[in-house]
Amino acid sequence: MASSGHERRKLSHSQFGDNTFMNQGDLHVHVPRPPGRAEAVRVIPYPRNEDLVYRQDLIDKLDRLLPLTPGFYSAALWGLGGSGKTQIALDYAYRRCNDSECCIFWVHADSEATFTTDYKTIGKKLGVDKRLDGSDLLDSVRNSIEAQSRWVFIIDNADNLALFRVGRTKGTNESLSMYIPRGPQGTILWTSRDAHITGTLVGLRRGIEVPSMTRDEATTLLATARGKKSAVEEIGKNRLLEELQRLPLAVSQAGAYIRRTSMTIKEYLDLLMQGTSRWDLLKINDFDRHRRPEVSNIVLHMWKISTERIREESELSYQILHVIAYLDSQDIPHELMVAASQCSIGDEDIARQATELEVQQAITRLVEYSFLNTRREEEGRRSYEMHKLVQEAVRYGLPENGEAYYSSICLQMVDDMFPESEKDTWARCEQYMVHAIRVGDWAETSGKEAETSILLSKVSDFLYDRGRWTEREPVNRRAWNLRRQVLGENHPDTIRSMASLATTYYSQGRYNEAEGIYKQTLDLRRQVLGENHPNTIRSMADLATTYYSQGRYNEAEGIYKQTLDLRRQVLGEKHPDTIRNRNP
Template identity: 25%
Template sequence: QGYRRIAEATKMDGWDDPKADVLRLVRSWLCDESNGRWLMVVDNADDASIFFQGVSPTGTASSPDPTPAELLSDFLPQSPNGSILVTSRSRDAAYKLTGAHFSNVEVKPMDKDAALALLQKKLGYIDSEDEAVQLIQDLDAMPLALTQAAAFIKKRAPPMSVSRYVDEVRRSESDRARLLDQDVGDSRRDGRASNSIIATWHISFKYIRTQTPNAARLRSLMSLFDRQGIPESLLHDWYVGQDDKGADFDDDIYVLTSFSLVEMGADGSEFGMHRLVQFSTKKWLELNSELEEWKTTYVLLMDENYPVGRHENWPVCQKLFPHAGVVLNSQPEDKEARKAWASVLFKSAWYASEMEQYSKAHEMDSGALRARETVLGSEHADTLNSLNSLGLVVRQLGRYDEAEAIHKKALEA
């Protein structure tokens, strides 16, 4: 389709012949130096296999045939009077299409100044740099996300503003999803390409699931962790299906880093994910009715690996505390999984209390107590442990009458 549009725009000889081999026609025209210099952009080339399958003269993939067909890549012109710029989320695809690592340029995340300049250009104004920086941080300085946000703000202003957009992004997951799934359009982009940040990520997710299912499962599990400092040691045995013995962690994590969905730490033992990648992954899992499965897997994983808050366990507790804390927002529906969820909160609250983070400990103990009362009953030993732990935390918060009532309730039980 792109080559046909080039033929129509240049009015090259034979462009209007319905029997013309458009791919060959355009390639020949671009290789002719008399037609001047040119730049071709091959955008979103994430699946390199498309370029290495045979095509028919009409430009469509040919059916299996004993006669060798020309590959689509053969129709990318090689000429000194032109250049081809390939954009891709996949390092593998980039290498296959360029044939050399030195030809690949990794596009790093925008720094604050560049992101502010983009936002200023798209909005036309910035009333408060502090508010703009908050928006940039919340959107991981991703150009498409910032462009989408700016277009939405301009379209709805007033009353929509940068500060209100930030408030709505932070308010709840449903509000964040509503904003990030907006497709406000961009006349300069291919009309068939989505301008929704969630839809854009979901294209990559679908491709990875098709090509490397275990890598997709690994990404699903990692989306439930805190986004920074995800330990490799907690991933190996938990993301592969029971019947799948062919998984290779190094291969699977390579796929995710190749698509820039995951970042590897300096020593290779920990990983990180952009907050928008995590969020989009969880929305993808929700759309595919898989989120509950992974919430269950995650709380079972954390319950097995997070120790009680005794002094000798503090180094492990400290390292895993952010990952234990995120389970507050991931209560599973399964009864057995809710027991594990409550156990993780109880152990995390113990450590938080030892670190004098009493407000956090209160939130965790309260969640654990409610879950245990529902699943185990009010007189179960684990429920009473949670009740006693909550009483100790409430006392540390200076609410002595409330603490006394809680301890009295525990003693009576």
């Protein structure tokens, strides 16, 4: 029986809720639910980062690849650990929350376990049957996500691409790629340390490299982490940012430490530059609500997982990485990379069995993990750059005696590659010089002080031939100090290093300093080698030349006569040194 208008009006204003069924005699009334929209499901593990420093170029690229228009889109943010990939993805997730109907889902892809755990969390939100487990659960969650009208799916820390059938290795579990949602409508954003994600899990043109910050961005981040409203120019600021390579994680932690301790940037920089406190500063771990608490936030630990994964994939890549950790971080020639692959490590001679293709593949994996950047220069010459903090992390992660082991291998490699200074070899000397000098810093660590001094002497000879006295001075000083430590003051090689330093001072016009050292070398050579030794006579001639340049002509003339007589006796009338002595 139809109800009257009065009855309908009374029911519509009653306390009963929507979709209520009422039975009263032969009166059956259904109060329908007004049409409404389902609430969007959001599973985002971190709060919005209100202190985020916007890297506009990266955000613009991401927005172009993942637009708001209907369709299916995917993209990947890739780069070095600590470069800010997760924070950019987090910002994108919250910006998409402006669409009230868009569902947002976030999973951690560090491992199959974290992936599955996050799928269970999403499943609860979507009302998936709680009794499901394993592949049934993953299937059901994927289907439920695909059933949403609009959704964003973020896969964070997908560093082990083998989990998704990329470069599968023997023993790898079933691929997780089949559980990634697809469909005509939806957005997928990956973050990974592995550049190989482009061209595999996303298209070649859908990857965005996340590099270190620009100087302006890093300056803003440092100010924000210190609690400053705007960037303030301070002594040492730019140097600190360069020392930290403008890596967001390192910069933010430095700023937080400076804020908590109320120290100045210069005071922090001074601590950072001290060998004893540097690693202590880089090991500081502060809580970050925008990162998972169970994952290390320590700068020196940041790349440990990647290093271990590299070793699982390629012992050759691991070997190269640890040898070049003792070179200068910039402009590493391809030839040194190849040489690093050919070093004999332990009982196995890996690289001598490796083909040229295998060596190139090993280097490529280091580039893909952002441990190296490739540079191409004129005439097609290839070189590489290694992040300075990555070098430190690699060295820090070595076991006891590991530093001595790899630094000594690196020393031997550079010494073998560095040629004697001749006009035809100058280009190669130039390529390897900065790395030879850097290897020299590890002499005490490797226990190879004497061998290091020999390499530095070759560098000194090259700089002498090129007349580059300012660069030569610290090389001479280092070689002299090393030889004094291991050979003693009176060893002929130590005296030779003294004489080289004096020659550098003389060539710089620092005659008084040159005179003092020339006198010392002359006295030592008389004691050790004797009055008539050619090197002793050479020291006399050097001192005479210094006197002459100081305008002390009578003193110079007297010594010149002595050296001429001695050279006639010892070397003969026609020896080049004797002839030169006649016309000083």
